[in-house]
Amino acid sequence: MLSYIAGVDEAGRGSVIGPLVVCVAYCSRSDEKKLNKLCKKDSKQLSAKQRAEIYEQIKQFCTFKWEEISAVDLNVMMQKMSLNDIEAKAMAELIRNIEGDIMIDLPDRYAYTFHKRMEAFGVKKFEAQHKADENYPIVAAASICAKLMRDKKIADITTEIGSFGSGYPSDEYTIKALRDKEMRAKLKPFIRERWQTLENIKQRKLFEGEE
Numbered sequence: 001m002l003s004y005i006a007g008v009d010e011a012g013r014g015s016v017i018g019p020l021v022v023c024v025a026y027c028s029r030s031d032e033k034k035l036n037k038l039c040k041k042d043s044k045q046l047s048a049k050q051r052a053e054i055y056e057q058i059k060q061f062c063t064f065k066w067e068e069i070s071a072v073d074l075n076v077m078m079q080k081m082s083l084n085d086i087e088a089k090a091m092a093e094l095i096r097n098i099e100g101d102i103m104i105d106l107p108d109r110y111a112y113t114f115h116k117r118m119e120a121f122g123v124k125k126f127e128a129q130h131k132a133d134e135n136y137p138i139v140a141a142a143s144i145c146a147k148l149m150r151d152k153k154i155a156d157i158t159t160e161i162g163s164f165g166s167g168y169p170s171d172e173y174t175i176k177a178l179r180d181k182e183m184r185a186k187l188k189p190f191i192r193e194r195w196q197t198l199e200n201i202k203q204r205k206l207f208e209g210e211e
Contacts, residue, residue, distance in 0.1 A: 003029055004100025007132070007139030008091050011146035013083070013107070017167035017174060017190050018154050020074060022090040023066035023146035025138055026098055031061040032137075039137035039144070048151060051144050062138075064145045065094055068153065071192045078194040084108055085117060092121035102126040105133045105143070161186040 006026035012019055027035060038058050046054070067090045069077075077086050087107050095102050106128040108114035114128050129135065133143040154167055164187060165173030177183045184191070 004098065005029055005032060005138045006095060006098050006100045006102040007136055007142040008095060008102065008104040008126075009133050009139050009143040009146055010087060010105070010107070011143070011150040012167070013087070014169070015167040016169050016178070016192055017164060017187060018071060018157060019150060020069045020087070020090075021066055021146045021150040021153075022069070022087060022094060023064060023142045023149065024091075024094040024098070025058075025062050025064050025141035025145060026100060027058075027062040027138065027141075034058075034061060035137045035141065039140040044133075044143075044147075046144070051148055055144050055148055058141050058144075062141055064142075066146060066149055067094060068149065071190045075193050084114075085120075088114065088117035089121050092118055092123040095126060096123055103132050103136045103139050104128040105139050106130045157190055 004026050006024055008022070008024045010020060010022045012021055035058060038054055069086065069090060074083075074086065081089075084107055091104060095104075102125065104114075104126055106114055108117070111128055115124075118124070118126065132139040134140070158164065162183065163173065164177035164183065165171040167174055167190075169175065177187060178191075
């Protein structure tokens with residue numbers, strides 16, 4: 001039995017503003033009981049305060065590594081790659097040298113499709129399931145870290161240019177910010193221009209003065 005367990009998840013996949021953060025968390029199997037007590041829920045079911053408190057505790061025995069892919073980089077990469085390939089590439093790079101049992105929160109609809117993506121980036125030894133962040137504490141730990149790192153970046157952007165909400169298209173404050181020409185100009189370096197959600201916004205003529 002491998003001595004390490006590892007989990008992988010992301011934050012910001014569906015947002016239209018800000019980065020995509022992909023994170024791996026791993027720890028010794030001997031610390032699994034402690035992990036199970038602390039990570040009973042995935043990050044979406046926790047408040048920001050709860051995420052921060054749990055992270056401070058689990059980082060005492062868990063190692064975290066993450067990759068932050070900015071909106072600028074996503075805009076460039078998506079000219080040649082799909083979002084799923086971009087995410088798989090980041091995940092492969094993070095877990096490539098980890099010797100352990102690895103569980104990934106499945107980003108593709110089908111596991112075999114995702115396995116093919118990962119194999120293309122040189123990684124074969126892992127498992128992937130939908131809702132792994134709810135069913136595996138080590139994936140929940142990765143989820144918590146990814147969300148914290150993305151929230152920190154969103155807070156930094158907010159401090160720099162003003163409030164625009166969470167950056168997700170379901171957020172009315174985000175949509176309002178994108179409709180405002182002055183705010184949209186400030187947000188430009190952080191907007192994912194190739195996102196379908198942004199195209200949908202344009203098609204609905206939410207951007208005044210744009211065809």
